[in-house]
Amino acid sequence: MTPVQASTIPLLSEHKDVVVEAVTGSGKTLAFVIPVLEKVFKVLKEENEGFKKGHFGAVILSPTKELASQINTVFENLLQYYPENEKQIKTQLLVGSLGSAREDLHTFLKEKPQILIGTPGRLLEFLSSSLVKTSSCEILILDEADKLLDISFLGDTQSIVRQLPRQRRTGLFSATISRAGTDVFKTGLSNPVKITVRSDNKQQSSVPTSLGLFYMVVKQQSKFKLLLDIMINYRYKKVIVYFPTCTSVTHFYSMFNYLLSKSDRVEKDELKVYSLHGKLNAKPRLKTLENFSTSTSSKSVLFTTDVAARGLDIPDVDLVLQLDPPTDPDMFPHRCGRTGRANKVGRAITFLSEGREEDYVDFMEVRDISLKHLDTPVLKDEFSKWYDTTVREWLFQDRTRYDQSIRSYVAFVRYYSKHSAGSIFRLQSLDYKALCEMYCLTRIPKMPENKYIEDFPKDGWLNFSIDFDKYAYKDKKKEEARLHELKTEERKKERIEKAKKKKELAKKNSAWSSKKEHKDQLGS
Numbered sequence: 001m002t003p004v005q006a007s008t009i010p011l012l013s014e015h016k017d018v019v020v021e022a023v024t025g026s027g028k029t030l031a032f033v034i035p036v037l038e039k040v041f042k043v044l045k046e047e048n049e050g051f052k053k054g055h056f057g058a059v060i061l062s063p064t065k066e067l068a069s070q071i072n073t074v075f076e077n078l079l080q081y082y083p084e085n086e087k088q089i090k091t092q093l094l095v096g097s098l099g100s101a102r103e104d105l106h107t108f109l110k111e112k113p114q115i116l117i118g119t120p121g122r123l124l125e126f127l128s129s130s131l132v133k134t135s136s137c138e139i140l141i142l143d144e145a146d147k148l149l150d151i152s153f154l155g156d157t158q159s160i161v162r163q164l165p166r167q168r169r170t171g172l173f174s175a176t177i178s179r180a181g182t183d184v185f186k187t188g189l190s191n192p193v194k195i196t197v198r199s200d201n202k203q204q205s206s207v208p209t210s211l212g213l214f215y216m217v218v219k220q221q222s223k224f225k226l227l228l229d230i231m232i233n234y235r236y237k238k239v240i241v242y243f244p245t246c247t248s249v250t251h252f253y254s255m256f257n258y259l260l261s262k263s264d265r266v267e268k269d270e271l272k273v274y275s276l277h278g279k280l281n282a283k284p285r286l287k288t289l290e291n292f293s294t295s296t297s298s299k300s301v302l303f304t305t306d307v308a309a310r311g312l313d314i315p316d317v318d319l320v321l322q323l324d325p326p327t328d329p330d331m332f333p334h335r336c337g338r339t340g341r342a343n344k345v346g347r348a349i350t351f352l353s354e355g356r357e358e359d360y361v362d363f364m365e366v367r368d369i370s371l372k373h374l375d376t377p378v379l380k381d382e383f384s385k386w387y388d389t390t391v392r393e394w395l396f397q398d399r400t401r402y403d404q405s406i407r408s409y410v411a412f413v414r415y416y417s418k419h420s421a422g423s424i425f426r427l428q429s430l431d432y433k434a435l436c437e438m439y440c441l442t443r444i445p446k447m448p449e450n451k452y453i454e455d456f457p458k459d460g461w462l463n464f465s466i467d468f469d470k471y472a473y474k475d476k477k478k479e480e481a482r483l484h485e486l487k488t489e490e491r492k493k494e495r496i497e498k499a500k501k502k503k504e505l506a507k508k509n510s511a512w513s514s515k516k517e518h519k520d521q522l523g524s
């Protein structure tokens, strides 16, 4: 057993509620999976009939579908070794958009699972059915409990807690549970034992010693270029890259694939890219995660957002790279903790934009997270030129890409304004022109934040311009609509121009005729 398992399993299996804080990758999942199995096993042994129809014995709550699915897999892996002659223990995964709530209910009544694993929204919907009886529930687990108790989930989590019997065990788990403060008691804990497992390095509170935390100071416009350079030139095998928003994942995923296809420094299929974010449906999300986890390419990289920051246990990730720090500093150790798990060595590198963002290092130090400086690799001129040309080539192939760039840029500015460390990540200090360059924009989009831009270029145009009238969509229907709109616009302009000319002429004529009239009057 790992230390957290050795401390937690005996307590939770017996009669204690627990609040467990242990570094990322320290084995918290098995620390609750085993007690849950023991509790269910006891009921099956002691009561001949087992659980009555519509009843279940345990609930495990997780903030994301991916994590819920992973926990379900850990149960399934263990249950493979469960004796066949015993009454079978079954689990059911309850997460939104995998199937309908009705289908979930149907499966529950048919399969009679004793352990329910799900996300708060779907679980709440499920429990609201009169066919589901909660009175036999023996144990409730909140994995990533501080997240489940934050503002986004608290309402649902508490509604679930209220529906379960008071006489039950409760276990709260997270690498950052302290952040939840006294909110932990909103889960109906009774006399809990707090278990804390820190890293050997006393200075790091929530990440293990095997995980090296680094930062690089990078020019805003070079971030993605640098990422590509690192992916091509360094020997990392499995990498997770955190992007600020869902739109930026989509945008850079497409761009990255194009750059790879055009690069003569990467063999075909040598480097495989995956994308995962919260705006994708549950099925493709889970599939992507599985494909990335089992990828056999010599290098694999997952572009994602905070949706894949907590709890995910993907084997052999050796680098986590953050293009920008998360808006919530509590997310930082979770993102980094996707590598350096279970005593394996891992590295997490965070890009900080040159200037004020460098203060983030001291800010994290106060939170017991020490980041070491790494020299930023120098990009070769030849590579840089190739990158710029290839990116423009990609951009001009389809106008949709430009629209996407604008959306990503705007979403980034919104994201930036949400940083809880507002004195470091200031909208006033953002280098908007460099940001436009990174997001492949030739013109600064109209936004209220433009007031912070010194030397605002004429009409917002940056170093190169595009003839937007000729910039086409690849999609035929979209292009037809654009051309139609363009024509309508041209006609409208012509009409306005004509009307203007007519008015001017009328004015001229009236001036002339009134002058003539005046002269005539003088003459007479």
Ligand SMILES: Nc1ncnc2c1ncn2[C@@H]1O[C@H](COP(=O)(O)OP(=O)(O)OP(=O)(O)O)[C@@H](O)[C@H]1O
Residues within 6 Å of the ligand: 001, 002, 005, 022, 023, 024, 025, 026, 027, 028, 029, 030, 174, 175, 310, 311, 312, 313, 337, 341, 342
């Ligand atoms: N007793 C053990 N011996 C060896 N490996 C273990 C043991 N317990 C767990 N592991 C492995 O350690 C890895 C990390 O475990 P787990 O995902 O439970 O970590 P965690 O503490 O929940 O991390 P996080 O805070 O990121 O959610 C897993 O791959 C798991 O299989």
